[in-house]
Amino acid sequence: MSLFRVMRGKPLGALGGLLILGLLATALLAPVLAPYDPIKVRSSDRLQAPSLSHLLGTDDFGRDILSRVIYGARISMLLGLGAVAIIGILSGYYGGRIDMVLQRCIDTLMAFPGLVVLLTIMAMLGQGLGNVILALGIGGTAANARIIRSAVLAIRENQYIEVARATGCQDWQIIVRHILPNIAAPIMVVVTLGLGVAILAESALSFLGFGVPPPTPSWGAMLSGSGRTYMIQAPWMAIFPGIAISLAVFGFNMLGDALRDLLDPKLRGGPQGRA
Amino acid sequence: MSRYVLRRLVLLVPTLALVTLLVFSIIRLLPGDIVTLMMSEQGYASDKAKLEQMLGLDQPFHRQYVAYVGKVLQGDLGVSFWTKEPVLDEILRRLPVSLELAVLAMCFGLLIALPTGIFSAVRQDTWLDYLFRTGAIGGLSVPGFWMATVVIVAASIWWQWVPPMRYTPFARDPVKNLAQLVLPAIILGLALSASVMRMTRSMVLEVLREDYVRTAWAKGLPESLVIARHVLKNAMIPVVTVMGLQLSALLGGTVIMESIFVIPGMGKFLLDAITWRDYPVIQGINLFLATGVIALNLLIDVIYGFLDPRIRFG
Numbered sequence: 404m405s406l407f408r409v410m411r412g413k414p415l416g417a418l419g420g421l422l423i424l425g426l427l428a429t430a431l432l433a434p435v436l437a438p439y440d441p442i443k444v445r446s447s448d449r450l451q452a453p454s455l456s457h458l459l460g461t462d463d464f465g466r467d468i469l470s471r472v473i474y475g476a477r478i479s480m481l482l483g484l485g486a487v488a489i490i491g492i493l494s495g496y497y498g499g500r501i502d503m504v505l506q507r508c509i510d511t512l513m514a515f516p517g518l519v520v521l522l523t524i525m526a527m528l529g530q531g532l533g534n535v536i537l538a539l540g541i542g543g544t545a546a547n548a549r550i551i552r553s554a555v556l557a558i559r560e561n562q563y564i565e566v567a568r569a570t571g572c573q574d575w576q577i578i579v580r581h582i583l584p585n586i587a588a589p590i591m592v593v594v595t596l597g598l599g600v601a602i603l604a605e606s607a608l609s610f611l612g613f614g615v616p617p618p619t620p621s622w623g624a625m626l627s628g629s630g631r632t633y634m635i636q637a638p639w640m641a642i643f644p645g646i647a648i649s650l651a652v653f654g655f656n657m658l659g660d661a662l663r664d665l666l667d668p669k670l671r672g673g674p675q676g677r678a
Numbered sequence: 679m680s681r682y683v684l685r686r687l688v689l690l691v692p693t694l695a696l697v698t699l700l701v702f703s704i705i706r707l708l709p710g711d712i713v714t715l716m717m718s719e720q721g722y723a724s725d726k727a728k729l730e731q732m733l734g735l736d737q738p739f740h741r742q743y744v745a746y747v748g749k750v751l752q753g754d755l756g757v758s759f760w761t762k763e764p765v766l767d768e769i770l771r772r773l774p775v776s777l778e779l780a781v782l783a784m785c786f787g788l789l790i791a792l793p794t795g796i797f798s799a800v801r802q803d804t805w806l807d808y809l810f811r812t813g814a815i816g817g818l819s820v821p822g823f824w825m826a827t828v829v830i831v832a833a834s835i836w837w838q839w840v841p842p843m844r845y846t847p848f849a850r851d852p853v854k855n856l857a858q859l860v861l862p863a864i865i866l867g868l869a870l871s872a873s874v875m876r877m878t879r880s881m882v883l884e885v886l887r888e889d890y891v892r893t894a895w896a897k898g899l900p901e902s903l904v905i906a907r908h909v910l911k912n913a914m915i916p917v918v919t920v921m922g923l924q925l926s927a928l929l930g931g932t933v934i935m936e937s938i939f940v941i942p943g944m945g946k947f948l949l950d951a952i953t954w955r956d957y958p959v960i961q962g963i964n965l966f967l968a969t970g971v972i973a974l975n976l977l978i979d980v981i982y983g984f985l986d987p988r989i990r991f992g
Contacts (some may be wrong), residue, residue: 414808415808415811415812467987487929508696510693511693511696511700511968513971514693514928514967514968514971514972515697515964515967515968515971516927516929516930516931516971517927517930518927518930518931518933518934518958519930519933519948519964519967522933522948522949522952523704523705523952526708526952527704529705529706558695579943584751594796599819603819603821606821606823606824607821607822607823607934609932609935610821610823611934611937611949623821626821626824627823627824631827634827634828635831635834635835638831641824641828642828643826645820645821645824645828648819648820648821649816649819649820649821650803651819652818652819652820653815653816653819656818656819658814660811660876677834
């Protein structure tokens with residue numbers, strides 16, 4: 404299937420992909436794109452409405468919102484990718500080992516609402532970007548470990564694995580050559596959707612006062628701290644980072660959904676038998 | 679069936695034991711312990727040893743834990759370190775508030791999710807399908823607290839309406855109570871509807887491809903009958919799972935809505951307890967939440983049996 408046909412068949416997924424590409428480019432090129440220093444305080448420029456010199460206005464410290472939103476893309480990608488990497492490592496380990504104790508621990512973790520787990524981990528670790536990543540990673544592991552584990556279990560029973568074993572393949576060869584490519588689909592879906600969840604969860608943590616500490620330009624912190632305080636006086640302070648979060652999460656979800664549809668042959672094509 | 683439920687109930691014991699142990703040890707690992715916090719506040723004891731003894735924190739960890747579990751088994755969750763109120767009473771007073779909010783949100787969510795999900799699947803890849811899906815994912819993408827803030831600010835500017843600062847219980851004035859909860863419930867429900875809608879859509883899509891549905895079309899049944907009788911019944915099973923999982927996420931989401939709309943529910947209570955390191959309250963709420971989620975999962979599994987006679991309980 405050519406890329407063009409995929410994009411025509413899945414316009415929403417293509418839109419999501421474009422949004423994510425834009426986000427990635429923004430994150431990578433932040434120093435080039437941002438017109439101002441995102442952290443430097445300029446008290447003469449406090450709370451300015453959007454104008455030509457500050458396209459998205461300034462905040463209560465006179466910092467340019469556009470520059471902060473651009474640098475925020477970096478923080479969000481870092482957060483999301485870091486959390487997903489931790490989820491991957493922990494799930495991979497858990498998925499590979501069938502351990503009663505670990506399983507019970509996951510059961511226990513799943514018995515708590517996600518946000519409560521995150522709050523508790525953050526209260527334990529204290530504020531900080533690294534700690535938020537760690538908390539999101541640990542918090543997100545419970546549900547995802549299940550998905551990856553069940554995918555591995557399903558693949559393991561296949562005949563070609565048996566054949567590979569019979570022809571004398573080593574365990575690692577089977578894992579790398581046969582199992583990993585076959586669970587790539589659920590992994591890709593977990594990664595794209597997980598990134599969206601992580602960005603959203605960081606904003607919820609920020610709102611509750613357990614997020615990335617200032618002056619780091621994280622989107623969640625921008626719209627929950629002084630952004631909320633100045634909501635009536637300077638609505639642009641919270642509205643633009645809010646839009647940035649929504650667009651990023653929207654993009655990841657669209658892309659994840661389209662990937663799931665594309666990778667699941669059962670969902671290809673229209674319903675049969677209808678007149 | 680009853681044997682299966684019984685076995686699941688027995689399995690509840692080790693999980694809950696692990697839950698209490700986990701919560702009990704984690705909150706004692708939190709930096710900034712209650713004793714230091716109390717000593718920094720005016721009006722509390724200044725003698726550290728005396729305070730620890732008063733709160734029962736001078737005992738070794740395992741003694742504290744055994745004593746706690748012993749009390750829990752007798753239905754006593756202890757008293758709050760700060761207010762000295764029995765934790766169970768406080769929870770029981772706040773639980774109905776959070777449950778009402780969660781159930782209302784669930785109703786709104788389903789009201790949006792089921793029709794749009796079914797419609798999107800039946801008319802797959804039409805512009806309405808795209809519209810509904812975009813809307814659903816949009817609802818999922820917007821942070822709830824941000825939407826709540828924007829709605830409150832917009833309402834106060836355009837209609838001079840602000841959410842009431844005092845909570846009215848349902849029993850006292852149902853209309854006033856619902857008027858207060860409806861907005862947070864809609865905002866919570868919106869995020870919830872997104873995942874239920876997507877699950878409904880993909881399940882209906884899958885069932886639409888089954889042989890028996892083709893047979894139903896071939897028999898010449900009208901579309902409404904095919905969908906209602908053959909598709910929906912079979913597509914609903916995973917949807918029920920997602921709803922169950924969402925309800926537990928919802929209980930977490932109420933933390934945020936309750937603090938924005940000043941609703942005295944469990945979420946707000948937990949947040950305050952974490953901030954103030956009120957160990958018995960944190961333990962009590964977590965035990966309650968965990969029991970609730972586990973019971974919910976059991977309920978879902980039982981509902982499965984009714985929805986799908988092929989599922990046997992072994």
